[in-house]
Amino acid sequence: xTRQAVAAGVSALALLTAAPALAEIKIGASLAVxxxxxxxxDPEAKxxxxxxxxxxxxxxxxxxxxxxxxYDDGADPNKARTFATRLIEEDEVVAVIGxxxxxxxxxMAPLFADYEIPFISLAGAVVIIDPVQEFVFKTPHTDRMACxxxxxxxTSRGMTKVGLISxxxxxxxxMREQCLDVAPASGVEIVADxxxxxxxxxxxxxxxxxxxxxxxxxxxxxxFGQGPAVVTRNYxxxxxxxxxxxxxxxxxxEFIKLAGDAANGxxxxxxxxxxxxxxxxxxxQRQPVQDYIAAYEAAHGEKxxxxxxxxxxxxxxxxNAIERxxxxxxxxxxxxxxxxxxxxxVTGVYSFTPEDHMGLDLSAFRxxxxxxxxxxxxxx
Amino acid sequence: MMAGQRPTTxxxxxxxxxxxxxxxxxxxxxxxxxxxxxxxxxxxxxxLGALIFPSSYFYRxxxxxxxxxxxxxxxxxxxxxxxxxxxxxxxxxxxxxYATAILPNYGVPSPLxxxxxxxxxxxxxxxxxxxxxxxxxxYLAIATLGLGMLIWMVLSKEAWLTGGPDGMTVSGMNAxxxxxxxxLNLKSAEAWYWVxxxxxxxxxxxxxxLAGSPSGxxxxxxxxxxxxxxxxxxxxxxxxxxxxxxSALYAAVAGGLLALANGYITPETGGFMHSVEMVTxxxxxxxxxxxxALVGALILTALPQVLTVFAxxxxxLLGGIMVVTMIAMRRGLVPFIADLWTRRKS
Numbered sequence: 001x002t003r004q005a006v007a008a009g010v011s012a013l014a015l016l017t018a019a020p021a022l023a024e025i026k027i028g029a030s031l032a033v034x035x036x037x038x039x040x041x042d043p044e045a046k047x048x049x050x051x052x053x054x055x056x057x058x059x060x061x062x063x064x065x066x067x068x069x070x071y072d073d074g075a076d077p078n079k080a081r082t083f084a085t086r087l088i089e090e091d092e093v094v095a096v097i098g099x100x101x102x103x104x105x106x107x108m109a110p111l112f113a114d115y116e117i118p119f120i121s122l123a124g125a126v127v128i129i130d131p132v133q134e135f136v137f138k139t140p141h142t143d144r145m146a147c148x149x150x151x152x153x154x155t156s157r158g159m160t161k162v163g164l165i166s167x168x169x170x171x172x173x174x175m176r177e178q179c180l181d182v183a184p185a186s187g188v189e190i191v192a193d194x195x196x197x198x199x200x201x202x203x204x205x206x207x208x209x210x211x212x213x214x215x216x217x218x219x220x221x222x223x224f225g226q227g228p229a230v231v232t233r234n235y236x237x238x239x240x241x242x243x244x245x246x247x248x249x250x251x252x253x254e255f256i257k258l259a260g261d262a263a264n265g266x267x268x269x270x271x272x273x274x275x276x277x278x279x280x281x282x283x284x285q286r287q288p289v290q291d292y293i294a295a296y297e298a299a300h301g302e303k304x305x306x307x308x309x310x311x312x313x314x315x316x317x318x319x320n321a322i323e324r325x326x327x328x329x330x331x332x333x334x335x336x337x338x339x340x341x342x343x344x345x346v347t348g349v350y351s352f353t354p355e356d357h358m359g360l361d362l363s364a365f366r367x368x369x370x371x372x373x374x375x376x377x378x379x380x
Numbered sequence: 381m382m383a384g385q386r387p388t389t390x391x392x393x394x395x396x397x398x399x400x401x402x403x404x405x406x407x408x409x410x411x412x413x414x415x416x417x418x419x420x421x422x423x424x425x426x427x428l429g430a431l432i433f434p435s436s437y438f439y440r441x442x443x444x445x446x447x448x449x450x451x452x453x454x455x456x457x458x459x460x461x462x463x464x465x466x467x468x469x470x471x472x473x474x475x476x477x478y479a480t481a482i483l484p485n486y487g488v489p490s491p492l493x494x495x496x497x498x499x500x501x502x503x504x505x506x507x508x509x510x511x512x513x514x515x516x517x518x519y520l521a522i523a524t525l526g527l528g529m530l531i532w533m534v535l536s537k538e539a540w541l542t543g544g545p546d547g548m549t550v551s552g553m554n555a556x557x558x559x560x561x562x563x564l565n566l567k568s569a570e571a572w573y574w575v576x577x578x579x580x581x582x583x584x585x586x587x588x589x590l591a592g593s594p595s596g597x598x599x600x601x602x603x604x605x606x607x608x609x610x611x612x613x614x615x616x617x618x619x620x621x622x623x624x625x626x627s628a629l630y631a632a633v634a635g636g637l638l639a640l641a642n643g644y645i646t647p648e649t650g651g652f653m654h655s656v657e658m659v660t661x662x663x664x665x666x667x668x669x670x671x672x673a674l675v676g677a678l679i680l681t682a683l684p685q686v687l688t689v690f691a692x693x694x695x696x697l698l699g700g701i702m703v704v705t706m707i708a709m710r711r712g713l714v715p716f717i718a719d720l721w722t723r724r725k726s
Contacts, residue, residue, distance in 0.1 A: 077642065081642055086440075109644075110643050127546070
């Protein structure tokens with residue numbers, strides 16, 4: 001009896017003393033791992049899991065292990081909000097990464113202000129950071145920037161009259177609107193504006209209309225998924241020889257496979273992730289891009305996507321902020337995060353300010369041209 | 381209280397005492413009618429939840445359970461009482477939600493905005509339901525499927541009004557302020573829990589009262605046989621249309637509540653999957669009873685939260701549970717358990 005009591009006491013004591021050594025920094029994530037936005041959430045989740053493992057193997061943050069608590073919200077804003085509440089209240093995380101989609105992000109966002117927890121979104125829309133919310137940051141560039149970058153390239157080639165052919169999906173519709181909005185400021189005139197449904201299999205009529213527009217000099221296709229590949233093939237079939245631009249939405253090797261030879265010669269804005277070996281030696285993004293690709297290929301046996309890159313940057317920005325804060329207090333982490341300057345990630349070089357919670361400028365985008373089924377950076 | 385006083389005032393003679401007691405019992409049961417009883421049971425459950433919930437997270441899940449219960453109660457009226465399947469109820473849900481989100485931007489106060497959404501949903505159900513419900517068979521399922529998709533498309537395409545596929549922020553009232561007016565300082569998650577729970581309780585009571593009313597009985601007569609009901613002099617098309625409108629109202633109220641509680645909505649609220657989810661909840665819990673709506677909503681809302689522990693198997697487990705329930709208890713959980721209970725008693 002006594003012996004058992006002593007044994008129990010000893011083991012209880014052992015457990016108690018062992019507990020502080022397992023001190024952990026909890027980081028939460030709510031991503032669309034399954035469902036309609038799984039193409040975003042899946043590489044993001046894989047990236048975060050890989051990075052946490054890697055970080056802990058190297059001794060964690062300031063000697064403390066990191067625990068990732070990841071929920072799958074299926075891009076459902078309703079679920080995302082519930083999971084965010086859960087992460088904050090039940091799991092007591094110090095920061096949250098996530099929201100693969102804009103809807104999920106915006107549903108979660110008000111909670112972080114209430115509880116004063118820093119939040120880094122992986123979704124694209126401008127509304128996330130404009131107006132700036134104190135505790136909300138994001139890593140992907142906006143579609144507005146993609147438009148500006150494309151227009152800058154068009155004007156640098158001495159052209160001004162542009163035709164748009166946009167998808168009616170969320171991505172295409174949002175980018176079309178942003179392009180129309182920034183066109184005057186970029187010195188570009190939109191002379192044609194056509195659209196197509198996401199599952200349409202032939203866009204020849206719209207393209208014929210555009211090509212017949214008087215004075216047109218270049219064509220831009222804001223879109224996502226299959227649509228842009230069809231547009232690209234139709235473009236080549238019709239023999240239109242105006243300069244052709246795609247968006248960052250299709251910046252993947254998959255797109256070249258889908259569009260085939262028709263893609264040769266078109267340009268698009270993309271992250272340096274597509275051209276790891278063509279980056280200059282002194283490019284600040286060369287190192288993170290090559291590290292990420294090597295680590296991801298080793299862990300998952302496939303190439304990382306642009307979207308996984310957003311998660312890579314979010315995680316590193318956060319870890320970096322926690323290290324600099326030297327604390328796991330959420331408000332101090334937020335302050336350190338906002339003070340981030342010149343952090344080179346795979347998407348771009350981040351510098352946050354109280355007025356800018358995305359921290360990227362146009363240099364984050366590289367204009368690439370597809371040549372012989374591969375990517376070539378365009379000299380600026 | 382009033383009912384309890386009746387026998388004493390009648391001053392019954394001793395030999396009829398037993399009879400008077402019985403009468404008393406009968407009148408008592410009438411005083412607490414089925415509707416009020418349902419309301420009280422729901423109210424107790426809402427209170428019980430609040431007693432055991434340790435954090436806002438639980439209140440949040442609780443709020444969703446009550447909002448879903450409300451929406452599914454509408455499905456119970458349509459599917460359980462009349463036997464009609466709607467695959468577009470998320471559309472009505474979304475009309476309630478988007479009206480609550482959009483109108484405050486034009487200066488309409490939130491409660492009024494929600495009311496307009498509810499009325500609009502009811503009106504749409506009336507206009508669309510009337511011609512369809514004159515036909516028998518599966519026309520309603522197909523027509524509502526189309527209607528739901530149409531509403532979803534409008535919500536996703538009309539970006540100037542609805543924010544498009546990315547959704548829109550719902551500005552406006554917070555339930556906290558309601559409680560502040562009476563001097564209670566609650567967290568917003570708790571406040572919404574009480575509002576949603578209370579609304580669901582009222583909704584359930586109305587649905588139960590409806591079932592016992594003459595028009596509810598005519599609905600159930602239609603459920604068993606259109607022809608028999610018509611031969612009894614029931615205007616079948618009209619009764620069906622009334623049930624359809626009522627269930628649309630339920631969905632719209634639930635939608636408005638969700639919009640306010642979440643502060644953000646996307647067109648997915650009106651998507652096909654959401655319609656299917658509502659019908660699934662009703663069928664799983666038992667479409668003939670409002671308690672079925674509660675149990676179905678509880679299981680399909682709370683279970684995924686529990687199953688996150690088995691993240692990789694979540695969908696498999698959820699699917700498995702539903703398949704087993706449907707094979708073993710075809711009428712849904714609540715009727716099955718009620719049957720077991722009565723069989724045991726006898």
